[in-house]
Every structure is written in C-alpha cells, then in structure tokens.
Amino acid sequence: MGKGFYISKAVAVTCVVVAIAAVATIIALSVVYAQEKSKNEAISPPTTSPDTTTITPTTPSTPKEPWQRYRLPDSLAPVSYNVTLWPRLKTNADGLYIFSGHSTVVFTCVKETDLILIHSNRLNLTAFEGYHAKLKGLDGATAPSLKNTWLEVPTQYLVIQLSGPLQAGSKYELFTEFVGELADDLGGFYRSEYFEDGVKKVVATTQMQPTDARKAFPCFDEPAMKAVFHMTLIHPQETVALSNAMNYGKFLSQYPVNITMDGQKLIQTRFEPTEIMSTYLLAFVVCDFAYIGTKPGAEVLIRIWARRKAIEEGQGNYALEKTGPILSFFENYYNSSYPLTKSDQIALPDFSAGAMENWGLITYRETALLYNPDVSSNGDKEWVATVISHELAHMWFGNLVTMKWWNDLWLNEGFATYVSYLGANYAEPTWKMKDLIVLNEIVGVMAVDALASSHPLSSKEEDIQMPEHISELFDSITYSKGAAVLRMLSEFITETVFSKGLSTYLEEFKYKNTVYTDLWKHLQMAVDKAGIKLPSSVEVIMNRWILQMGFPVVTIDTKTGKITQKHFLLDPDSVVDRPSEFNYEWFVPITWIKTGVERQQYWLVDKEATNNDMMLNANDWLVANVDMRGFYRVNYDAGNWERLLAKLSSQHKDIPVINRAQIIDDAFNLARAEMVNTTLALRTTKFLNKEVEYMPWQTARNNLDYYFLMFDRSEVYGPMQAYIKRQVSPLFNYFKDLTLNWTKIPESHTDQYNQVNAISLACSTGVKGCRDLTTGWFREWMKNSTNNKISPNLKSTVYCSAIAAGGVEEWDFAWSMYKNATIASEAEKLMHALSCTKQPWLLNRYLQYCLDPEKIRKQDATITIIYIASNPIGQPLAWDFIRANWNHIFNDYGGGSFSFGGIINGVTKRFSTEFDYKQLLQFKEDNAGQLGSATTALEQALERTKANMNWVAMNKKQVLEWFTSETSSPV
Template structure:
C-alpha cells in the first residue's frame, strides 16, 4: 500500500490489514526519504522512532549481534507494495509495507529486539507506525519510543511492563524502504524490452542477512516461522512468492487501479528463504510431475525464443531423482524458477521460488555452449537439492553453512547425472571442486569447515563463510564420507535425518548421528565412529599429503602447505592428523576395500612394488588428500604414462599431474618431476588430464609471462598441443562438425585455446578469419562452444576495430550467455588505453551490470597487460567500490584474489601490505580473509620463483623444439 500506512486500534485488535494511505502522504514521505537516504534510511521524522547514538561496545542485548532467546516467532503477515516507477519528487524507487509478527515469549522480558535495516518507520502525520498487543486479550502493551541500533541492525522496543513466559504477542509495523539496485533484500532489477523500453522488476535476495531490509523480522535461520505474503502490484504484472497464489483481486488505492495477490501460507521456514517478485515476465509450465506445478519465468522475449525449454525439460527429472534419493516427497505444491537480469549470486534456493542469473537458467542451442548447458543442469540440481537439505531441514547457525552448501555442491553432480547420463558428470567434481579448493585449503590462512558460533557473528563475517571451503571442500569431504560408508548407507542415514528434523533446525553432528545409526544397522566396518572420523576433517583446516614408500610399505601423513616455510598459528585438537581412508591399487589391479591411516605413520602390508610394478593410491580421487611416492614409484608411474597411459584410470592421470605440480610448489618433490608429468600429453586425448595440466600450467604463466622463461615455455607447450589440435581438426572434418562426447567438446576448446595462446600460426589464422567473417558479413557462424576462445584470441590479435565491434555486439546481445562470452573476451585486448576505458565502464551500471562488475575487473586482471591496470584501478577506487557496492553486488573476495594472483615480486608484496594498511579504516568486508590469503600467496610465489626459475627455464629449453615458421605474434 501507500507510504502512509498506519496501524489503527481496530486493525490491532482484529488483525486485519487495511489500506489507508493518501497521495499527500506519499509525496511528503518521498521528500523525507530523499533527505534521509544518506543516513541509511533509518532516521525518522519527529513523529516516528528515533536513532540513539551508537553505544560503545557493552553487554547490552542490543549491542550483541545474536538475538536473545526470549522470543520465538510463530507467523508473519506481510503486505508490500513495490513502486515500479520512480517517485517524481525524490526520484527514488520505493516500496511501502505493513507487517505483523506473532511470537511466543519463552522467557520473561521487558525488551523486544527485531532486525530492521534501512527501513523507515516515520510518518508526516501523528500515526502510530509500531504497536504491540497481547494475543489472548488484544490489549495494547505500552513501550518507550522505538529506537534503532544501526550497527547490529535492530529496532529496539523497551517495554513498560514485562512480557510473560508462555503468552503470545503480536507486533505491528508500517514502514517504507528503498527499492534500490543494490542486489540485496527487496531490490530493483532493470532491463530493456525489444522496443528499448526500460522495464523494472522488484525482486529479492535475502540470504544471508537481508530479509531485515524488506520488513522487520527475527532474521536468524533458527527463527523459523510461517509467512503469509500479500503483494500490491500494477496491472500487467505478475506477483510471485514462495507459496501458491490464492487470489488476485482488483483494488483501487489513492485513485490508482492496482492488483492485490495473496499467497498461501508457507511451511515453517527461515527468513533467508523468503522471496517475492513483481514483474511483467511470462512463463512456461509442466504439470506432469506428481502434481507439482513446475514453471519457468523469464523476460517475454527469452521465453518466446525458447530459452526456458531446456530448464523445463530437466527440472521434473531432477525433482523426481531427489524425491527418491531423500525418500521424501517434494514438500511444496509448486516449483517456480525465475531468471533475473540482475542477480549477484548464481542462484538462490528460496523455497518454491528459486531465483537465478539469466546465464544460470536460460539456454539456447545457437548461443549457449555445452559448458553453459552443464552449468544450468548443475545449478538447477544444486538449488533443488536445497529444497530438502537446507530448506526443509535447516542448519541452526551460519557457522555450519558448509554442510548446507557442501551437501548441495556434492549432490548437484548426482542430480545433473540423472538429467544427462551421457555427460560423465560424477567425475567432474574432481576438477571443479576437489582440485579447486585444494589451492585455498593449502594456505595457513585457510579455516576449518565449521567454526564456533561466536566466531561468526557480524553480517560481514557471515558473508565471508560463503567461500570455496564451505562449498567445494564441503562437497569433497561429503563425497569421501559417502564413499567409505557406501552411497546406499549414506542415503539411508540422510533419509532418517530429514525425517526427524523436518521443519526444524540442526547442527552438523545430528547428521553424523544418523549416519552412524545407518552404518551400525548395516554392519559397516569403520575404525572409529563416523563423528570421530569426520571431526578430523571438519574441525581442523587443511588436508594431508599421504606419502607412500613402496620399498617398505610405510605410509605417513603430514599437513600439506603450499609454502613449506609457513607457520600455522591456528591450533588443532587433532594436531593436524587426519583419519584417512585410502583406496589403492597395484599395476592396474584395484585392491578391494579401504585401508585406514589413523596415525602419522603406519606400515601397510602389500603396499610395496618393485620391477615395473607401481602403486597408485586415492583411486578415482575419492579421498580429500594428496599422494606422494618414493622416487622409484614416481619413475614407474611416469614410465606407465609414457608407454601405456590408459593403464592408469583417467581421473588418476589428472590426479598425478595435479598432485605432482602442487607437491613441487610445496618443495616436497622437484619441479622438474612435476613437469615430466606433461611429457606424455602429446598422446593424451582425454579432457580431464589435459584440463588438470592446463590448470597447473596456468600458474607458470602467471609467474613467468613477464620473464625470459615465457618464450621457451611457449615453444614447449605449442609442441605438446599441436597433436591435440590436429586430432580435433581431423575429428571435426576441418572444424565443420562438433565432437559427440560432452568432454570431447571441452577438450576441443582446450586444443584451440592453447594452440592459439602459444602462437600456432594455423590456429591464429583460423580464429581471426572466423571473427573477421562475422564482423564483415554480419552473420556469426562460430559454434557456441568455441565462441569464448575465438572471441578472446581474435580481439587480442586485433585493435580498436575488433574491440569496438565486440562491444557493440555485447551491448545489443539479447541472450545472457552470449553477452557473458563477449564481456569476458573484451578483456583480452592488448591495448592498455582500451583496457583502462573498460575498467571505467565497470562502475557504470548502464554499461556493465553491477552483478558483473567484479568478474569484469578480474577478467582484465587475468590479461598480463591488464593486471597492473586493474590493480591500480582497484586501489584508486577502493573507497568508492566499498561504499557503493558493499551491499551485495561486489564479491570482494573474488575481486582481491583475482587482481593479485600474478603477484610475485617484493614490490608487489609491499603494495599489497600498503593497500591493507591504507584502507583499514574503510574495510574489506567479505574480502578480509582473501586479502590475507593474497599476501601469503604472494610471499610463497616470491620464494618459489627464486628457487625454480633457472631450472624451469633450462627444462623448457631442453624439451622444446623451436620452429620459427610456426610462430607468429604470441597472444
């Protein structure tokens, strides 16, 4: 309704929401709102609640970030009216709202703390914006004038009399908020339709702590309640929320004809899972999945172009899979999924109304690559997995976020595999998650999966735990757990866990208890309890390297750190010893069962090899650890790669490369030994080993693309990739066809990308010709799989003409995945002036959407020419970036990590430290830990280059054959 909502006595007693706002009130409040925006939208007029000066730290309840335990919410009724046009006076987009929350008093108290952030409760008239009644008598409860503690984001009501344990009360509020474009809470997204008309979408992102920006609430995950949502919206728009729409009626307010949509009451759920959206989107649907209504919403042009069809085709399959996996029906009557033009995360698991970036939901075979298609399948599976694990059963506090996100990150591969069984999805977790998170977890600045609750308090601390450790390490250790229990036992324990805690909250050890019961019932042989095993992986950071001496069968473990000289200051109750499940084999024969390593060292019978035999451990990389061997076994494994590489499973070929390069960085083996794992690649055709090698050689590019090593390295890699390039040239009949296999399509991209990157003339001619044909003919014939790499290399080889053409195509792209490819490729230019101009574009949301600003800067930093430009830009703009984008549109951890990855000199290290010192007062938000990790990584890089540059230069020279005729200008 209007901004002048108020709560009358009749409303308080009867609990009926009534619209009484007047146009004059809207105008007056708009003026107030404009004036107060700079004050966090919290300062009311004299008639409303006031702000007290921020108290110094104290033991007062309102100075604590956690809510008191005295009040427990039962249900909310929330009515919101988002304005999809700016106010003519203030020029702001706003929303107005009314809410009431019924709660039970479980401990006598004379204080109500309820979260509220950037909401305005002021009124130009003498209207009561906040009131409190006892439910049993409907008697009003008196209180002092409400005030705000803005640091901890509370509305504070100090009562004149105590609330009584066991009684229920209801708090009524009227409020106004800004429908800002900050991508958090209730916010505004914009897009242009086919006629170039700007359209506004009112949408939400509540996780982790932004429901309080939409309405006053007890905004903690354990504070579950039922929600009754009503939305006021313009004709021609559709209102969505978690529940099914019960009724949409026509109403008139202030002479304006509007619609009002009321939704079914939600199940008991957490505030961070709420969603409400008003848009002019249309949908496609399929009602055939066990009476669950499935709908895909997006911009009209996207739906009409068929971009939602793929999502619709796989959603039912994945839902059915999870119903069987959990042995629990989908808990809601509908599953809506919506693609938003502006969305900071990849997707959000709001119960019954999942929100996505357009690139994560919309697919078109002409514009979308197979990697786009895979991303859509895995993200849908990830979000649907949360409908049970996270939504139905919710972790009590954010310190256990890893279990929620790690679980979904594991089973997303299972769900996607069900939808696309030919893709071999289950293996890709090794590259995408296990190897990815090893790099972070091998730093002394890493952290355990779970922390104490009191270590995760402030919103910035909560946001910081949404990192690779929670997602990818969580997924990796749960996959390991599922393997040593067996998937059947794992799911049995999971099913009883969900059954017991449905609509409740838990801690991670509750899952261990149910898995233990399942293991005991099925007589699973474990060395100790599930909890004792998993605590070594959950309660201490890092992971071990397991070293096997195949001459004696002696096996040892030690904490693996990339910087072997680094000091670990974080204490561990387990002294950095893990209980390690080892699957291993011998010369191609897989040994049955698991060998457990429980101490720092042990002797394992049979784990010896001689002659040409070799030992291979961590088969299929199901364990979360690295493996090292004695030199003799390494030599035998390398010989097997060079003579008959298929004798080693493909996942383990990728593992050998990744382990070797990282063991070398940690000074456990020689860098030359690691480089030897790449010698066989000219005969390798499988994607996973090549991808593993390229991921690790990327570090060599970062360290050496400004040094004399660069040339010989390029010569060697060009020689290694030429055979792969020619293989795909023949397989595709001179690049006309597409490889049939999902992973073969990926490796074709690797072949072209590395061939062009290393200056293979035929490759460079190929991509520049394709790009020129598009530019001159106006018809893009480049296959979607190849567009990213073709665009990048063609733009790098060109100048302003090529860049300007790609920029114009980016601006007019109607398919999000195509725009994403172009946006990344635009960062590949070698022209510094163009890169500087592109950096400036990132702070203009009309050119680069706020959701894309971080990644665009990081793309530029990945370019050896763009890296110092991006670093200078971030340092110069940090205060502005932090102030303007701190609400959710910038991922500060990704930004800081991305612009500093190449740092490897003392000068750069000092710059990093100075940056930290200079901006201490500004802050780093969710990037605080990332900054420390960047400093640690830079120190390690400096030492690594000192120790390795000469031998690496010699090795590349010795193993490459310079062919001047094949080399053109190197990209």
C-alpha cells in the first residue's frame, strides 16, 4: 500500500468499538433487510423459510475456544469464491446506503474438524432454517448438517458448529447471503461521494487491507488463505463496474447484461476469475467515471480512471504516460513478465491511503494519480510518479509472492518503498530520485527509530493478532526503515546481485506465501554465485537490522583509527526495555572517503575495532557513510569535526552533496543525544550562506524546525530568526537572479524545491521584499479568482505566507477556492494554507470544520488537525480540540486507522514542559482502551516530551548565546 505520508490507511477499529459498532449496524440493517430480501432473489437462490434472527449463544466461559482467538485454525483452506454483490447508490426509505449479495466459497478440509470459522464483520446474514449458511460436499463428499451458527463479534467470525466432522482431503462449498451498509468509513466495501456539474454522485469502492474484506462478504481473511475469486457486480445502468480481472465483455458477448430487479433496470457485470491471491488484494468499484488507456492490441491494457471532468481536463495523462515504462522497468528488474493482462488505476475522491496495490485494479487518492501541469507542482508530479511506482512494484513483490502473516509487512512495504525510487528514477531520470530517498525516507525515520519506544522491523507472529495490532504496523518504521535497510543491503551486495536474487525468489514462490528468511536464502544464492565476500551470511547480517529495533552510531577516531558502535538513542537517559538477543550490535558496512582517497569500505562486526586506513594527517579530513547508504549515524573525534567544518566553510563542494546534508543531520542528532556540543551542530549550518543545493538546505531546515518547536515562544526566537534571515538572504537573491526576478521556473527538479525553501524561509524571517512578493501575488489572485498566475511550485508557500500575513478576508477567499477546487492537489495546498493564519478564532473555526465531512472529507480530517497543530498559535487549540472531541474522532474517523497515531504525534511535537507531560499522562488515563492504533504513538509522545524537557533545560542558554553572538558579528 502506498503511504499517505503516514497520514491514513484503511479502517480497523479496536475490539470494543468493533463490537459496539457491529451490533449497532446489524440491528439497523435487520430493519431494512425484510425490504431488501425480495430484491435479492434475482441474485440468490430460493430459500426455505428465510429467517433474519441473529443467533448468538451464551458467551463461552473459557477464553480458549477457537472462535475467541484472532487467528484462523489451519484446518480449512479456501480454493475459490463466487461472489455477487449489488451496491445501492441511493439511500433506501430509512436513509441508509446498503449492499446485498451472496457468496459461495469452495474450501478443502486440511485437518478433520467439526468447526468452520470464517471471517464476517458488520454483515447481516440471512438465516436458512435457523442457520446463517448452507454447506454441501463436493466431488462425492457428504457434508455434515449444521448444529449451530452465530456471529462472534469481538473476533469477527461467523462460527459454524457441525453435527459431524469434515473429512481431511475432501472439498466442500459454503453459501452465505447477506446485507451490509455501504458506509462512508473508508474501509471494506464503502461509498465515496462527489459533485459533478452540481449533481451528487456516489461511488461504491473498496479498501480491504488489512482486515476489511470480511466487511464485504464472509471470507477466510488472512494473507496466506489465497484463493481464486469469481466476481459479479450488479449496478445502475449509467455506471461501470471494475474489478481485479477483466469483465467477460471483452471476450464473451453475454456480459455485461441488462437485467431487471425489483422494477429497476440494472447491469450485471461478471468478471474473469482472478489469479490465486489474498483477500486483502481484492477490489471492485462501481462508478460513473471515464478513462484513458493504451491503444487496442497492447500486450497489457493500461487504463487510468477518474471523475469525468478530471479525465476530460487531461489529469490522467501523466499517469498513463509513466505507467507503461515503469511496468517495463519492473519486468526487467525482476526478470519476470507482468502477471496480468490489464492494469487499471483509479483515482477516488475519498480514499484513506495514498494508494492500494489491489492486483489489476490499483486504487489511489486523487492527489496520488492525477496531475495537471497548469496547476500541480513538481512535488505533486513526483508524488504521482513514486506512488505509481510503489504500487506497480507490489504487483510482483506482495501480490505474486505474499508474506505469510502481517508481522512481515515490512518486507512488502519496505521493499516497495525502496524500489519505487528506482522505478521513478527510470521514468524521470533527471530528478535524482535515488538521492531523494535519503531526504524523503531515511532522515525522517532515523528520528523515530532513535526512540526507546521504537520497534523492530519484524515482529513475532504471535505478537500481531488483533486488527489494531496489524494497523499499528503501517508506520514509518515499516515503510521507510524497511526501505533503508534494503537499500543498504542492495548496496553492499550490488544492485545487480540483489535483483538476481529477487528474480529466483519470485520464480520459486509465485502465487505462494513466504517469510523473510526465504528472501535471504535467495539473495545468498545470488551472492555466492557472484563470488561476493561478506563477513557472514546475508541472513546473519540482516537479522541484526530487522530483529532488533534501532540502529548504531559509529564513532571514528581519526587520530588512532579506532572505530566503535553503540545503540543510538535520541534521549540518552531513556530506558530500553525491549531485550535484544544481539545486544544491540550490528554488522555495519562502513564506507568512507578522505582527502585524496576515493571511496573505501570496511565491515565493523564487533563493538569496536581498529582500521589504520582511517588515521589522518593533521590537515586531512574524512567523511564516513558515503551518500548515506548505510543506516547508521557517524561521530568523529573533535579534530576531524573541526576539519570538516573548515572544509565546508572554504570548499564545501569537495564533500558530496548528500554527505553535506548528512553532516548537518548527524551533528544535530548527536547533539540531542549529548554526544557532541549543541554549538557544533549549529556551526554546521554556517556554510549555508554559500550553499544553493536543495538537500543540505532541506536537512538544515528539518533540524532547525526542532529549535523552532522548542523555542518559538521564548526569547531565543528573535536571535534565531535573525540568524536564519542572514543565512537565507543569499539563497533568496540567488533564485531571484536565476528566475529572472521570479519570472522563470528553475530547470533542475531539486532547484525547483529549493526555490520554495528560499521564499518560504525568507518570508518567515522577514527578508526584504519577500512578504510583498507573496502577498502581492495572492492579492492579484483575489482580484481575479479565475486567473491564478502563481507558479504551481510556489503556491503552497505563497498561500501560507499571504494567509499568515492577512486576516479573515484572505482566509475566506482561500476557503471558497478550496471548496470549489476541482483538482485534488490544488485543494490540498489550500487545505494546508488555511492552517497558516495567525487568527485564533479562524483556527478554531477550521478545527470545527474537521468534524463536518461536508466541509472537510474524513480522509483529510487527521492531516488538517496536524496542519493546525504545526502553527504555534494553533497547537494548543488543536490539543484542546482533540481532547474535547476524542470520542467522536475515534469512533467516527476510525481509531484503528493506519495513521491515527499521526494526530498524537502532530499535536504533541511541541511538548517540552512538565505540564505538557502531565497532560499527556492524563489523556492516556482518560482514554485507556480507546487509543487504538495511536497507542504506540502516545508512548512515543511521552518519551519525546521527556527528552524535550531535558534538552531545553540543558541547551536553552547556550543556544541563545550562540544565535545572539552570530547575529551580532559581521558576516
């Protein structure tokens, strides 16, 4: 699944909430079921004495019954499903959107059993002669009669007790019929709404990952329970139906067919059987969308689907242009043909994730698939390219070969994140995407993994059981650290050997499930064949990186050649209570360059070692971890630090650009960990008045943001602003000249990004002419709202700067533009800019809008609150808001959603006082049992707050003195 910058993913709520919500849904649906039953007859065989009573036995006295466990027993294995669904795109008499349908699953009995457990969540099941299903034997097998059936709500099962055993080796067929709500909860089979030409339109769509296929029909909803799916959708005449496979209309004239049900003229679309696959990859959509696609006769049919207006405006053209080349890249990279005949990609108005890799029907947020060159920025374009690449990478790695259980999710998502940069680099070779992975993924996740409350990439299977446990895994560790360690592995065994290992891995396990050690074995085979010498096996080396959390800081003494490693913790006083069998030691591939010497490599396999090649003469300098290929930080002796600072001041280009960024990032983080002086970290920014490259500037900005978070309400703020102003002024003038007084767009992809940094920092620190520039552009737009001449790349920073400088007039104008925006990326920019106002009452009003899906879509509510909290004025307002509305936010917006913890992280990142810490503790106590996937985030917030308290107490005085001294001295 494509991350939404860790914003949100599918909905999976906690046990208690699931129980309450599911029961409520079943009660509500039972009222309308009688009305809908007659409508089901066209898609359901006749039944004898249909009954809709929910049969629930007395709660078992022991918690060890199979239906009280969250994992399916290994007694049954699905073979195929035949599913027919009829979503209603209009409300019924009770004001509900619903769907009805039936499903037949063929399964094999692997071990003799008298119990069938199949997942079912929030479905109202028809009872046949008192039971919720029908069972029959196949191929001569005799099915025992049903003894009892009920819905076990906490574990989301339909439980079927049999009068006798199913026989091992025999096949059976289970039939169920049901009604569900086509809710707007962004999970399972749900609805998305939008307006086109003033007409409200409804889309029926899906998001199954990780545990929501069971909300669409009863199924064995675990990734290892692969099967073939035969889908049929019944839908209104004016709509089209899509699913993983092609519909039969391409090959057989009888499908789709027109049918009449309950007096309605409908279409019945039947699809070809899918490949054998997991339930979480199933997808189907009913919509009134248009598409553009490849020409007839193409080996793989590629289609880009979206709202009709979006397609007419050409917003899908870029995605279509790049999908084919990226698919071809991965075919070559994996040495494996694309497994399907078509690749549909569809942009949905309401979608919780960035995208989802459903096999053959990839679903996206509109911002992740649609691009308009007249309105969208180069950042929007990069996002589209990388997300498409991420999802297409999954077509093999994740879909063709799938993890056995969610504890290995990191392998799916970390891998797709890493190679998405390779695919995007192939599609856009001038963008330097292989470098940008450092900024986009690695730097950020190191801050998370340096916390004592971090977690290993791979968890024990038994530790990941409940849906919310699974949802918590969809975090930056899984995606970004997973990408970082795989990038490191690919570096030290070479990219060629890495891809060859992947090829044999995919060939051996296609259509099957694996654990991570299977990949290590195939990479080892490729390493052995290539004759590459490593200090140990791939498995032994990599297990250090995936089975224990965190990463090392490598300290190099260039006077003696001594090298040491230890677990790097951002807060040196934090207590790591997670034991590690490896005692927090790693096999570290150290690469380095030094004066006059090209890159060298050395393996650090113990806590300390000596390498004489790293000893330096008095005037030489050394930089380790070339291009940040390794997932570790580097510290040096004081002499080498001084020589590096001198080199940055005199000839900064002698140090590779990624390492210039790395020096800044390592120094700031080492200072926070009390391993170097804070003033040393600040001194790494002094050369920036001569730097024009994006990566060092962005890294410095990221790290100085922490200082703003800690000090923007104190006396440090003024001198700090003055220093930044002095450093950024040359950059502002550089881009003013480069763009001929802001009339041209820089040619380089990264220059376009750094131009944004120049204007944003210049305006926020008061560089002469900047504020007039941005407010002037915005005012011109306000005068003629149909003619926005602001450069797409600059819109975010211009909107934010102008709204911050303005009042209600600017805010209301931006709000009206947001509500009328027809391009998702434009709406997203405005949504962020609205949080930049300095008017508390406007921020409070904006927060209230987050509770109204008519104003702020549910998919956007979380990030909007985080945006507001990023504003120093908005932070306490957002904190009060989520505390006052936590129950509503949690229940209505999905407390189990993948990045629900993002609210906690975003709203508490400024916390740095004892009072803040006590408030967090109180929040934890007040909402015990109702934190869902935010549980880990809250623990991290508590740890981070303690660390912030200590850091501010230790560093405030010297930080103030340093900034004051720098700004009082001549340039």
